[in-house]
Amino acid sequence: MKILSGDEFGIIRLTSTKTKRVIDKYGDLNRDNEIIKIFKSPLEENKDNFNLYITSKYDTYTLNWNLKKIISSFKNKENKNICSTMKNLKESNFLINGNEKSEISIINFSKENTFKSNKKLIPIENPNPNLRIKLSNIENSNYNKESVYLMYENTPLLLYNIEKEKIEFKGKNLPHDELGLRIPIYDTSLYEVKNNNRLIYVSTAYGEIRLYDLRASPKPSLNKKVSKYKINKIENAKYNNNNNIIIGDCRGYCAMLDIRKSFHPCKTFKGNAGSIKDIIGVEDKDIAIIGGFDRYVKWYDYGHGIDDKVFVKHKINSLCLLDFEEDFEESEQSEIADSEFDKNSEEEDNEDESNESVEYNEDNEEKEDNEDNEENEEDEDNEEDEDNEDNEDNEENEDNEDNEEENDNFSDEEEEEEKEIVKEKKFLNKKKSRKN
Numbered sequence: 001m002k003i004l005s006g007d008e009f010g011i012i013r014l015t016s017t018k019t020k021r022v023i024d025k026y027g028d029l030n031r032d033n034e035i036i037k038i039f040k041s042p043l044e045e046n047k048d049n050f051n052l053y054i055t056s057k058y059d060t061y062t063l064n065w066n067l068k069k070i071i072s073s074f075k076n077k078e079n080k081n082i083c084s085t086m087k088n089l090k091e092s093n094f095l096i097n098g099n100e101k102s103e104i105s106i107i108n109f110s111k112e113n114t115f116k117s118n119k120k121l122i123p124i125e126n127p128n129p130n131l132r133i134k135l136s137n138i139e140n141s142n143y144n145k146e147s148v149y150l151m152y153e154n155t156p157l158l159l160y161n162i163e164k165e166k167i168e169f170k171g172k173n174l175p176h177d178e179l180g181l182r183i184p185i186y187d188t189s190l191y192e193v194k195n196n197n198r199l200i201y202v203s204t205a206y207g208e209i210r211l212y213d214l215r216a217s218p219k220p221s222l223n224k225k226v227s228k229y230k231i232n233k234i235e236n237a238k239y240n241n242n243n244n245i246i247i248g249d250c251r252g253y254c255a256m257l258d259i260r261k262s263f264h265p266c267k268t269f270k271g272n273a274g275s276i277k278d279i280i281g282v283e284d285k286d287i288a289i290i291g292g293f294d295r296y297v298k299w300y301d302y303g304h305g306i307d308d309k310v311f312v313k314h315k316i317n318s319l320c321l322l323d324f325e326e327d328f329e330e331s332e333q334s335e336i337a338d339s340e341f342d343k344n345s346e347e348e349d350n351e352d353e354s355n356e357s358v359e360y361n362e363d364n365e366e367k368e369d370n371e372d373n374e375e376n377e378e379d380e381d382n383e384e385d386e387d388n389e390d391n392e393d394n395e396e397n398e399d400n401e402d403n404e405e406e407n408d409n410f411s412d413e414e415e416e417e418e419k420e421i422v423k424e425k426k427f428l429n430k431k432k433s434r435k436n
Contacts, residue, residue, distance in 0.1 A: 001282075001287075005319055006036075006037075007314035009029045010029070011314060038053075053095055055084035061073035081097045082099060083136065085140055087162065092110070102135045102152065104150070137189055171212060172219045207229055209257075227247065228251075232275060235247075248276030251274075252292070255267060271298065277316055295314060
């Protein structure tokens with residue numbers, strides 16, 4: 001992918017997700033040239049030569065990116081432009097800008113990308129002078145292609161028709177709270193459901209998401225608080241074949257919310273610090289591009305769990321996706337290269353395995369030889385032990401025989417002595433008997 005980013009000093013940088021660095025830039029460092037919004041011309045079909053519509057702090061101009069040349073410009077030094085959007089009606093371009101005084105400027109471009117006409121109008125008047133009416137954002141409408149959504153502070157959502165110059169839809173505020181106090185209104189961004197254009201999800205500066213049904217009722221049918229801080233951007237996302245929304249607030253919290261489960265966060269995009277100013281959801285891809293005050297252009301492939309970033313030195317106000325197909329082809333080539341690399345690595349792994357197997361076999365043979373030698377040594381030791389045991393047994397037997405012989409000799413002598421004693425007794429008895 002190739003992504004354009006506009007920062008607070010008027011520098012436009014072109015970032016490549018393949019090389020992961022800034023490959024081109026345009027502009028001079030000047031705080032007065034702060035970029036508000038960047039648009040690519042919808043009439044341009046040539047990828048090599050295209051024009052950009054850029055809304056800066058005090059002027060709006062058309063830039064040829066390849067030539068780095070401003071084709072036409074429109075000065076508006078009196079009023080500070082704070083929001084911008086672009087419509088393509090009947091093969092003509094309309095750039096709609098809003099300023100601090102809630103004035104809407106509609107700039108019509110010709111096919112040569114030069115300014116054709118300009119007109120100003122104020123669609124609403126301030127009914128309450130105690131409340132400040134401030135335009136916060138402008139978004140395109142698919143429900144009625146000739147209209148745009150206008151979001152204000154202290155004024156409900158408006159759908160304004162450019163051709164007819166009238167308000168087609170005006171929202172109403174929610175009922176008062178339990179204490180009877182008015183609920184504040186401060187819409188910041190919206191998401192229009194593609195399959196059902198009459199359903200509008202609107203984010204507020206109070207961390208809420210409101211659901212409007214353009215055909216049912218001007219009051220919000222749903223109001224859910226999803227963040228503690230101001231939500232700057234809400235964008236559509238498709239995950240697991242379901243329509244979800246991605247929100248980014250002023251404290252770096254960015255998450256994907258499941259519409260079917262009462263805005264329960266199903267994905268959280270970590271690593272963001274500071275205010276998130278712009279989010280791009282790539283159509284038919286599980287990819288989200290995020291930019292903000294942390295000075296990084298980040299992209300998240302939430303379908304595969306891949307994320308990366310590029311440092312661009314300054315705070316980002318706006319993002320613009322140039323193309324996706326070229327980088328997709330490059331990614332295919334890189335996949336082929338990766339596959340070749342994987343094959344080579346597999347071959348190397350196989351060679352390593354074969355070498356390891358040879359070494360393993362040699363080690364086994366050595367181990368077997370050592371085991372055989374040890375067994376032979378053990379057998380010899382056992383034989384020696386057996387011989388020693390036999391010798392000891394023979395010696396014991398000899399000793400036993402000697403003892404037996406000694407015992408036999410001793411027994412013979414005792415018998416002879418006993419016999420002599422018996423003879424003496426008999427002799428003495430005979431003498432006694434004779435005397436008697």
